Amino acid sequence: MLRTLMSLVFALTAFSCVHAKEIEGIDVDETLDVTAQTLVLNGAGVRSKFFLDLYVAALYLSQEEKDADAIIKADKPMAIRLYIVSDMITSKRMADSTRDGFVRSTHGNVAPIEDKIEELIKAFSEEIEEGDVFDLVYTPETGVTVYRDGEAESNVKGLAFKQALFGIWLSDDPVQTSLKKALVRS
Numbered sequence: 001m002l003r004t005l006m007s008l009v010f011a012l013t014a015f016s017c018v019h020a021k022e023i024e025g026i027d028v029d030e031t032l033d034v035t036a037q038t039l040v041l042n043g044a045g046v047r048s049k050f051f052l053d054l055y056v057a058a059l060y061l062s063q064e065e066k067d068a069d070a071i072i073k074a075d076k077p078m079a080i081r082l083y084i085v086s087d088m089i090t091s092k093r094m095a096d097s098t099r100d101g102f103v104r105s106t107h108g109n110v111a112p113i114e115d116k117i118e119e120l121i122k123a124f125s126e127e128i129e130e131g132d133v134f135d136l137v138y139t140p141e142t143g144v145t146v147y148r149d150g151e152a153e154s155n156v157k158g159l160a161f162k163q164a165l166f167g168i169w170l171s172d173d174p175v176q177t178s179l180k181k182a183l184v185r186s
Contacts, residue, residue: 023056026083032060034077034137045182056083059183068170068184072163075140082134094124101175105167113164116156120146123153138162
């Protein structure tokens with residue numbers, strides 16, 4: 001009886017680990033369905049600033065990849081999910097930090113994509129609340145679509161834009177080095 005009970009406990013524990021990972025109280029899904037394709041969790045971590053956790057980020061790819069530069073360059077479906085965990089993130093702060101992230105990602109060369117950046121930032125126009133979830137989903141056919149709590153908010157086409165966007169977290173000058181390492185599990 002005890003052996004059967006222990007086997008059941010082990011099976012349930014193993015099952016729960018396969019389907020979700022918990023980071024800072026957020027259950028991060030192991031998979032994400034995007035346009036009839038299932039993406040797998042590549043890595044996840046916390047974006048913090050001044051010892052304050054702002055959001056949990058999760059990177060989803062068609063297959064695991066540890067090379068951040070290869071992820072940035074890839075013209076394949078992928079997504080970054082942002083779980084907002086702080087009420088310190090406002091619409092204005094999110095827009096400003098996104099613009100700053102693009103400056104870092106492009107080494108200051110935002111002019112070619114400036115109008116696209118502003119289109120993406122429209123997704124942050126309504127006030128952001130703790131508990132909101134943003135999915136930044138790229139597919140070669142449609143470009144980057146930003147979903148807020150499952151609702152499409154903005155769409156920007158182009159591989160160069162996607163590369164700059166994912167570079168915010170994965171470039172050689174990421175928004176946070178420890179978050180980059182968590183996303184690529186390097």
